[in-house]
Amino acid sequence: MPQKTKYIFVTGGVTSSLGKGIISSSLAKLLQSRGYSVTIQKLDPYINVDPGTLNPYEHGECFVTEDGAETDLDLGHYERFLNVHTTQANNVTTGRIYQSVINKERRGEYLGKTVQVIPHITDEIKRRIKLVGTKQKLDVVITEIGGTVGDIESLPYIEAVRQLKYELGPTNSAFIHLTLVPYLAASGELKTKPTQHSVKILLENGIQPDVLVLRTEHPLTEDIRRKVALFCNVNLNAVIESIDVSTIYEVPLLMLKEKLDITILQKLDLPVGPTPELKAWKQFIAKLKDSKSTVKVGLVGKYIELPDAYKSIMEALIHAGASNQCKVDITPIHSEEIDLGNVAQKLEGMNGILVAPGFGHRGIEGKILAVQHARENKIPFFGICLGMQCSVIEFSRNVLGFADANSTEMTRNTAHPVIDLMEDQKGISDKGGTMRLGAYPCSLAEGSNAFAAYKVSEIQERHRHRYELNNAFLDALQAKGMKATGINPDTGLVEIIEIPEHPWFVGVQFHPEYKSTVVNPHPLFVNFIKAVKNGVSSK
Numbered sequence: 001m002p003q004k005t006k007y008i009f010v011t012g013g014v015t016s017s018l019g020k021g022i023i024s025s026s027l028a029k030l031l032q033s034r035g036y037s038v039t040i041q042k043l044d045p046y047i048n049v050d051p052g053t054l055n056p057y058e059h060g061e062c063f064v065t066e067d068g069a070e071t072d073l074d075l076g077h078y079e080r081f082l083n084v085h086t087t088q089a090n091n092v093t094t095g096r097i098y099q100s101v102i103n104k105e106r107r108g109e110y111l112g113k114t115v116q117v118i119p120h121i122t123d124e125i126k127r128r129i130k131l132v133g134t135k136q137k138l139d140v141v142i143t144e145i146g147g148t149v150g151d152i153e154s155l156p157y158i159e160a161v162r163q164l165k166y167e168l169g170p171t172n173s174a175f176i177h178l179t180l181v182p183y184l185a186a187s188g189e190l191k192t193k194p195t196q197h198s199v200k201i202l203l204e205n206g207i208q209p210d211v212l213v214l215r216t217e218h219p220l221t222e223d224i225r226r227k228v229a230l231f232c233n234v235n236l237n238a239v240i241e242s243i244d245v246s247t248i249y250e251v252p253l254l255m256l257k258e259k260l261d262i263t264i265l266q267k268l269d270l271p272v273g274p275t276p277e278l279k280a281w282k283q284f285i286a287k288l289k290d291s292k293s294t295v296k297v298g299l300v301g302k303y304i305e306l307p308d309a310y311k312s313i314m315e316a317l318i319h320a321g322a323s324n325q326c327k328v329d330i331t332p333i334h335s336e337e338i339d340l341g342n343v344a345q346k347l348e349g350m351n352g353i354l355v356a357p358g359f360g361h362r363g364i365e366g367k368i369l370a371v372q373h374a375r376e377n378k379i380p381f382f383g384i385c386l387g388m389q390c391s392v393i394e395f396s397r398n399v400l401g402f403a404d405a406n407s408t409e410m411t412r413n414t415a416h417p418v419i420d421l422m423e424d425q426k427g428i429s430d431k432g433g434t435m436r437l438g439a440y441p442c443s444l445a446e447g448s449n450a451f452a453a454y455k456v457s458e459i460q461e462r463h464r465h466r467y468e469l470n471n472a473f474l475d476a477l478q479a480k481g482m483k484a485t486g487i488n489p490d491t492g493l494v495e496i497i498e499i500p501e502h503p504w505f506v507g508v509q510f511h512p513e514y515k516s517t518v519v520n521p522h523p524l525f526v527n528f529i530k531a532v533k534n535g536v537s538s539k
């Protein structure tokens with residue numbers, strides 16, 4: 001194993017959304033399976049200190065780590081592929097970099113100096129890149145730079161990485177550039193010019209990439225590979241094809257076939273060792289592809305127009321499907337479009353209903369109607385965060401008879417605030433990083449669906465919320481059949497509610513989706529899909 005940490009930098013060119021996160025995760029998976037300890041870091045060029053204040057429509061889901069960092073959704077891919085936890089240090093934004101430099105300046109740490117992008121901002125970027133590897137004592141750190149080369153906002157990152165590459169020396173870092181090779185249907189040709197231009201931009205910035213990963217809809221011919229190698233100054237074996245596949249989980253196998261890991265290990269002067277078997281990974285893909293039965297799950301949310309807003313939930317459902325040997329057909333349903341007259345029709349044919357997390361009152365009544373439909377028709381129901389809160393509101397209105405029951409997030413004028421702001425949130429006005437975030441413990445009631453899923457009585461799950469079930473109403477809810485089956489042992493906060501009379505009705509205040517990985521599908525998702533599957537076969 002290497003004496004010191006080696007660094008791999010990943011940039012993207014030509015267009016955004018080429019899948020840098022998936023390529024980084026796939027390479028990390030391959031290096032991990034060859035015995036190297038590895039993590040991935042994402043550098044985001046926007047000025048928000050973290051993505052926690054972003055609307056999901058802007059950048060998709062906000063992923064939450066064990067240590068309570070609100071991060072880019074790519075960290076979700078890293079965790080799902082690698083089955084290791086990431087931390088705040090794994091996601092750094094321009095806002096965070098500037099914030100620390102400005103704080104230092106105010107403390108007088110640069111006293112007498114003019115504080116500038118170069119060297120102060122670039123030094124802070126370099127410090128943050130190195131911090132992950134040294135702190136966690138890793139063999140390899142893969143640092144992915146968000147955005148597209150050529151963007152003004154990425155420039156300090158590119159310059160920082162250029163300096164690092166030089167400082168670390170030739171065998172201690174490798175540079176991967178991901179581009180697109182478009183296919184022109186009219187002439188039936190793959191085009192390499194955008195890749196050449198993209199590499200030119202890197203060269204203008206002083207960087208010669210070591211490896212090019214070419215995203216393509218059609219296989220690259222030998223000719224194309226040679227052309228790219230010749231015009232972009234890379235070895236032929238460093239031109240890697242990344243062809244479209246039906247599931248992202250196939251990408252590590254594709255990269256193995258293309259020998260991306262070997263090319264990188266050789267560049268880093270690290271032993272290659274035997275080819276990894278990836279047995280568990282292949283079994284997972286086989287189950288994904290060969291599953292004969294299909295179940296339909298309605299995903300009721302308010303950010304449905306952008307599927308990335310529910311990335312971790314969708315992936316957790318896929319993991320749970322594979323583990324139950326069935327395909328999960330996810331139908332996104334916009335909660336704003338659900339009303340009393342159409343709820344049955346909107347949810348028709350759904351074997352299971354998942355009501356998603358969210359913020360603010362828009363679309364909330366549709367979510368509540370969806371819960372009622374699932375509860376009354378005994379359709380397996382899974383409510384996450386706001387989804388759980390909606391199930392408490394629904395039960396309070398329709399079973400306890402509190403017609404005005406609501407969350408104080410939606411209305412302050414209710415005699416029945418069944419969901420209310422947490423006590424320690426009451427004095428907080430700042431919005432960034434101030435929610436109840438990260439892992440907290442929860443004790444499970446024996447005999448509950450939650451206990452049956454986890455098979456232990458103490459768990460830790462990740463959170464991101466300001467409101468909670470108002471314990472003043474707990475007795476009333478329990479008396480009528482909605483039970484608190486998961487409680488925070490330190491604070492008494494209700495973490496899980498269930499309706500034992502129902503085939504499977506579970507609402508959780510936390511976000512189980514963040515912890516589902518390929519190797520460890522999340523037990524609640526697995527049992528939800530199991531209940532959905534049972535419901536289908538008993539019909």
Ligand code: GLN
Nearest residue numbers: 357358385386465466467
């Ligand atoms: N808006 C709710 C709260 O703040 C739910 C949050 C969520 O779904 N993540 O408590």
